[in-house]
Amino acid sequence: xxxxASKLKLTPCVTVAVIALVAMIDVWLLWFHPxxxxxxxxLDRGEVYSAMTVYPKGEPAPEIVFLGSSTVTAPLIQAEALxxxxxxxxFFHRRCHYLEHMLAQxxxxxxxxxxxxxxxxxxxxxxxxAKHILHLPKRPVAIVYGIAPRDFQDNLLPSIAxxxxxxxxxxxxxxxxxxxxxxxxxxxxxxxxxxxxWALWRYKSDIRIYLVLKIKKTMERTLPFVVFDKCESxxxxxxxxxxxxxxEAKGTPLAWPGLPLDHRSTDETQLEYTRRYNPISQSLVExxxxxxxxxxKLCHSNHIxxxxxxxxxxxxxxxLMPKYFYKDYKEKLEELCHRYHTDFVDMNHKPWTDSHNFxxxxxxxxxxxxxxxNVLGDTIAKxxxxxxxxxxxQTVAGHSKAPSL
Numbered sequence: 001x002x003x004x005a006s007k008l009k010l011t012p013c014v015t016v017a018v019i020a021l022v023a024m025i026d027v028w029l030l031w032f033h034p035x036x037x038x039x040x041x042x043l044d045r046g047e048v049y050s051a052m053t054v055y056p057k058g059e060p061a062p063e064i065v066f067l068g069s070s071t072v073t074a075p076l077i078q079a080e081a082l083x084x085x086x087x088x089x090x091f092f093h094r095r096c097h098y099l100e101h102m103l104a105q106x107x108x109x110x111x112x113x114x115x116x117x118x119x120x121x122x123x124x125x126x127x128x129x130a131k132h133i134l135h136l137p138k139r140p141v142a143i144v145y146g147i148a149p150r151d152f153q154d155n156l157l158p159s160i161a162x163x164x165x166x167x168x169x170x171x172x173x174x175x176x177x178x179x180x181x182x183x184x185x186x187x188x189x190x191x192x193x194x195x196x197x198w199a200l201w202r203y204k205s206d207i208r209i210y211l212v213l214k215i216k217k218t219m220e221r222t223l224p225f226v227v228f229d230k231c232e233s234x235x236x237x238x239x240x241x242x243x244x245x246x247x248e249a250k251g252t253p254l255a256w257p258g259l260p261l262d263h264r265s266t267d268e269t270q271l272e273y274t275r276r277y278n279p280i281s282q283s284l285v286e287x288x289x290x291x292x293x294x295x296x297k298l299c300h301s302n303h304i305x306x307x308x309x310x311x312x313x314x315x316x317x318x319x320l321m322p323k324y325f326y327k328d329y330k331e332k333l334e335e336l337c338h339r340y341h342t343d344f345v346d347m348n349h350k351p352w353t354d355s356h357n358f359x360x361x362x363x364x365x366x367x368x369x370x371x372x373x374n375v376l377g378d379t380i381a382k383x384x385x386x387x388x389x390x391x392x393x394q395t396v397a398g399h400s401k402a403p404s405l
Contacts, residue, residue, distance in 0.1 A: 022200065029199040035206050040213055041249045042206035046164045047118040048125075050091035050252070052132070055114060061138030062114035063389060064103075064380075066096070067126040068146035071311040071362065072117035074261050075369030081255040082366055090255040099373055106381040111141075111389055118165070123151050124291040125165035127298065132169050134302050141392050142305040142385040144376075145295070148313060149321060149329050152288040154276045159183065160287060161192055172196045177290070183283065213247040258366055260359040269360040270320065277321040289332060296340040305388040307343045307380065308333065312352035312372065314361040343383045347372070 028034065036044035036053075043049060056062060066072055076099065077090050083098035096113040104110035116129050126145060133140065160166060161178060175196060179189050194201040219226045220241075230243030237246055244250060255261055264272065299306040310333065318326060330346070337344035355361065357368040364372055380386070 026199040029203055035203060035210065038210055039248050039250060040210045041247065042209065043164060043167055043203065045249050047091050048165050049168055051094050051116050051118065054092050054094055055116065055133065057136055059138055060112060061140060063111040063141040063392065064113045064144060064385065065133065065140045066115045066117050066144050066146065067129060068117040068311065069121040069148060069151055070119040071148050072146035073115060073119065074363040075372050076115050076117070077255045077261060078366040079370045079373050081257045082370060085257050088255045089252045090261065091252050099377065102374060102377040103380065106377060107386065107389060117146065121151065121165065122154065122157065122160065122163060123288040123295070124160045125163050127291045127295045128165050128169040130295055130298055134298065134304065139302065140304065141388050142307065143299060144307045144309060144380065146309045146311045147333070148311045149326060150276055152285050152329060153280055153325070155281065156276055167195065167202060170196065209247050213245055216245060260363065260365055263360045263363055266360050269362055270316065273317055273362065274320050280322055280325055293336055296336060296342055300340050305384050307345070307383050307385055308337055309376065310346040310348050312348050314355050314358045315353050316355060317361040345379050
């Protein structure tokens with residue numbers, strides 16, 4: 001009896017110790033992001049987290065921040081590699097020296113320009129990123145948001161809450177639109193809620209992938225007859241003693257001078273975007289337009305100058321979407337921008353829509369992207385951004401030195 005009583009007395013202590021340990025692990029995951037340093041695919045190895053880690057948190061803050069999907073990152077990063085004439089780590093090199101150089105010629109002073117656009121960025125993702133940087137001590141003066149139809153309609157996206165940006169930046173306050181939705185069942189809603197309040201839950205898939213990789217490597221070292229699938233130079237996974245495990249993520253993607261960023265073939269891209277656009281999910285489109293309106297409100301209430309740019313797409317890509325969709329998309333963009341006194345410029349017209357400007361019908365070639373940025377520089381100089389920059393003293397004197405890689 002004494003033994004049993006002793007065990008019972010220890011139970012509350014053990015419970016408290018377990019809770020304290022879990023809390024410490026949660027703080028460790030949220031504060032130190034240890035998964036960014038392990039060789040596995042994880043939230044902390046992605047483009048959004050990488051870009052946010054190099055975003056200046058203090059003074060001087062970037063005066064112009066770019067948001068958008070890969071239709072924005074492609075011209076910006078490719079032009080940057082051409083301008084600096086060296087390969088760039090595209091997830092981490094986010095300072096836009098080429099555009100700064102172009103704008104300095106137009107403004108007479110050089111603003112700092114930073115790219116927080118990322119592959120697959122939806123409008124909801126752009127809102128979460130904007131909300132995050134506007135809570136920092138130093139805010140940008142202006143945001144240039146390059147937008148495209150896919151940012152509102154993407155059948156390959158399981159849900160708004162499945163994106164890398166949502167997982168990293170969304171908080172409890174961002175669930176009020178999602179939890180009442182009939183799109184999610186009880187299990188999914190529970191997962192959403194736990195992911196916002198519990199880092200261990202949020203990173204459970206990343207932790208599982210890391211543990212699987214460690215187990216596989218340990219088994220191969222200790223059991224010579226065990227061989228797992230690995231990716232070889234052909235990127236085909238098959239049993240092999242040497243090569244890269246599918247769970248591994250070595251290095252970071254590079255941008256090379258004069259070469260387009262990694263992309264699919266034209267045929268693969270057309271098939272992919274046919275699936276993205278068809279059929280139209282009206283609920284998703286409405287949800288993303290609601291986030292677009294939240295972004296407009298956010299910038300307006302924080303006195304951030306916003307320029308919305310309708311990015312160029314090839315005629316081939318535009319013809320993949322239902323005819324009514326693009327017309328409705330553009331009309332609603334213009335109506336909302338007008339309502340919030342936001343500059344809107346449509347760049348989706350000739351000559352930019354000609355097929356020879358694109359590597360895959362969606363992303364501009366390096367040279368076309370550079371020419372596009374030159375025209376965009378003129379557009380920025382004529383927009384409200386010019387006046388906003390003239391009214392701020394946060395400018396970078398002269399031409400800044402490119403950071404070492």
